[in-house]
Amino acid sequence: MVREEYWQKVRSAKEGQKLSPEDILFLLSTAEREEEEVLFGAADQVRKDCVGDEVHLRGIVEFSNCCAQNCLYCGLRRDNHALVRYRMSLVEIVAAAKNARPQGLGTVVLQSGEDPWFTRERVIDLIRAIKEDTNLAITLSVGERPYADYLAWKKAGADRYLLKHETHSPTLFRGLRPGRELGERLQALRWLRELGYEVGSGNIVGLPGQTDEDLARDIQLFIQYDFDMIGIGPFIVHPQTPLAWAANGQLNRTLKVLAITRIITRDTNLPATTAAGVLDQNGRRRALSAGANVVMPDITPPNYRQHYQIYPGKARLTLDCQEFRNWGRAQEKEAGIEWSCELEGAETVCMDIRNAFLELAGVRIR
Numbered sequence: 184m185v186r187e188e189y190w191q192k193v194r195s196a197k198e199g200q201k202l203s204p205e206d207i208l209f210l211l212s213t214a215e216r217e218e219e220e221v222l223f224g225a226a227d228q229v230r231k232d233c234v235g236d237e238v239h240l241r242g243i244v245e246f247s248n249c250c251a252q253n254c255l256y257c258g259l260r261r262d263n264h265a266l267v268r269y270r271m272s273l274v275e276i277v278a279a280a281k282n283a284r285p286q287g288l289g290t291v292v293l294q295s296g297e298d299p300w301f302t303r304e305r306v307i308d309l310i311r312a313i314k315e316d317t318n319l320a321i322t323l324s325v326g327e328r329p330y331a332d333y334l335a336w337k338k339a340g341a342d343r344y345l346l347k348h349e350t351h352s353p354t355l356f357r358g359l360r361p362g363r364e365l366g367e368r369l370q371a372l373r374w375l376r377e378l379g380y381e382v383g384s385g386n387i388v389g390l391p392g393q394t395d396e397d398l399a400r401d402i403q404l405f406i407q408y409d410f411d412m413i414g415i416g417p418f419i420v421h422p423q424t425p426l427a428w429a430a431n432g433q434l435n436r437t438l439k440v441l442a443i444t445r446i447i448t449r450d451t452n453l454p455a456t457t458a459a460g461v462l463d464q465n466g467r468r469r470a471l472s473a474g475a476n477v478v479m480p481d482i483t484p485p486n487y488r489q490h491y492q493i494y495p496g497k498a499r500l501t502l503d504c505q506e507f508r509n510w511g512r513a514q515e516k517e518a519g520i521e522w523s524c525e526l527e528g529a530e531t532v533c534m535d536i537r538n539a540f541l542e543l544a545g546v547r548i549r
């Protein structure tokens with residue numbers, strides 16, 4: 184049953200009225216399935232009104248799984264000696280990035296652990312080599328670095344930077360990311376904005392000890408920092424980490440954070456994360472019907488892709504562009520959905536792919 188107060192709060196938020204911290208917490212803390220559906224439906228409408236029906240693609244190259252940090256929740260953590268480590272060569276990274284354009288991608292995300300081998304100069308070489316031969320937008324996602332690195336990479340041509348804040352709770356942050364402070368992370372995000380990057384951030388939902396109040400503070404941070412992209416994914420237990428004992432985050436809780444974020448931020452790019460698909464086979468499709476509008480195909484060469492194990496099950500679910508295309512064509516046959524869009528030359532996937540996702544998820548197509 185949907186409470187009148189819940190219904191009204193969602194409706195006024197959908198119409199653009201500001202939500203107080205208490206309102207955010209109120210929307211977030213419902214456990215009523217029908218209220219959740221009201222929230223998801225409102226987010227889907229705001230997504231349609233503010234960013235349209237296209238699903239934007241961001242090709243991702245995971246070029247190194249080496250990391251100097253030791254975050255308790257992450258399979259790439261320094262002390263996970265069971266992980267097969269790799270570093271792609273500069274030539275391999277540039278080749279993978281150049282492969283993005285023929286696959287219909289306009290943006291490449293260069294992602295790695297915090298790997299000191301990739302010095303300021305090496306990353307500059309990468310950016311210049313990719314920019315020289317393509318007009319791809321370059322997003323860097325290589326962790327916390329000194330201000331001088333951010334500055335040099337911006338000057339070299341980097342367009343965007345992705346740095347998830349992970350959690351806005353200083354206590355949780357300190358406990359889960361040994362030796363690091365939330366304040367430093369937020370400072371880095373402010374520097375990136377000052378330097379003219381388009382800035383992406385995001386959080387993890389369902390971390391051990393995380394409360395709805397913590398998640399409400401994450402959403403307030405999204406409002407305060409006005410990010411261009413926000414990744415909201417569930418916590419997934421990695422057996423080779425100190426959090427092997429914990430429980431996975433919940434998909435519906437993740438979708439509630441996503442939906443409220445869509446309703447509040449209006450036109451921010453919100454990915455349907457691979458982690459949501461690991462939790463539930465319909466996870467990414469459900470995210471696309473609860474406010475998400477971005478999918479990130481993995482264009483890392485397959486021999487490396489399998490080792491980028493932030494959490495288990497990730498490699499199994501990453502789709503490269505060819506797989507997207509094949510999947511869409513299969514839907515055309517099976518579900519009778521018109522497949523009118525080729526990815527070549529298009530930065531976005533057309534409505535048909537979005538609808539195919541939703542059709543598969545059993546969501547009614549408008």
Ligand code: SF4
Pocket residue numbers: 250251252253254257258259260261295296297326
């Ligand atoms: S979350 Fe990032 S910084 Fe932390 S261990 Fe994983 S890759 Fe390294």
